Amino acid sequence: MPRSPIVKSFWDEPTGSWQYVFHDPATMKGAIVDPVWDYDPLAAATSTRNADAILAYVRETGIEIVWILDTHPHADHFSAAPYLQEQLGAPTAIGEKVVKVQRLWKEIYHLGDDFPTDGSQWDRLWADGERFEVGEIPVTVMFSPGHTLASVTYVAGDAAFVHDTLMMPDSGNSRADFPGGSSAELYASIRRILALPDDTRVHVGHDYAPEGRDAECCATVAEHKASNIHFRDDPTEAEYRATRDARDATLPLPKLMLAALQINTRGGRKPAPESDGRSYLKIPLDYFEPR
16 A cells, blocks of 8 residues: 655645645655745735745644655746745755756747756756655656646655646646647546546645635545546547647636746746846747737
8 A cells, every 4th residue: 555645735825726745754754846936916026925834834843845846837826946945955856858848938938048948947857757755655756748848746655746737626627728738648647647546645736616615625536537527427538639629729828827937947036137136027929829
């Protein structure tokens, strides 16, 4: 039987994002997954409210954080990984395909030759199938593209952190229309996740609380197979793609995407300061079609 980590979830209502700390109760070693660095788009101001809540929990509980893990470069929030690394001293990591995302968005933003696209902004780049341990909890990295080119799932004992592949069963799954996204790859990724043991706890990256229910973050593989609105009827790839692509064509781009990708392709860091000591974001006009 797989070991079972203790999982603490943190909800960021403005972005609909879930952040996690999981730890091994035997050793009290743990990891942070997808922490949010707060950003006010109207003021272009950053703050650390979410990350400080994670820090308070870790310190109060006595968890030794050994990894700070990104599942992919997010389009709807900034990553707080560097800030938490400064506070905790733990290494940061992401899937190795992040280099493809960096190259893609370097072109979109027309960044200079000095922008590195080798993933060096993280301490470790994981390959598909790679394994590591958090205390005595075995963690397997599962490449799960489709939402982005670089998305990975972390399967930690009987808990899977599936980023933006699946949502809660009543919301189905996430979009595949971002640059580099693919509904075909997303279908294959979700099938791979749903092949995990039925009692695997699936922790999602987002929930938008449809029909006024409280925000939720976890359902088992068995629950997804039985009631996920996009997979309960066991669709073929063609059926799934028709549904997913039609839905994506109606969706606006995330309001923070053009800001977030500049931060997250840098591993959660601002662009280098200009001569006045301040960092600036670039907006590529007319690159995307209006929706």
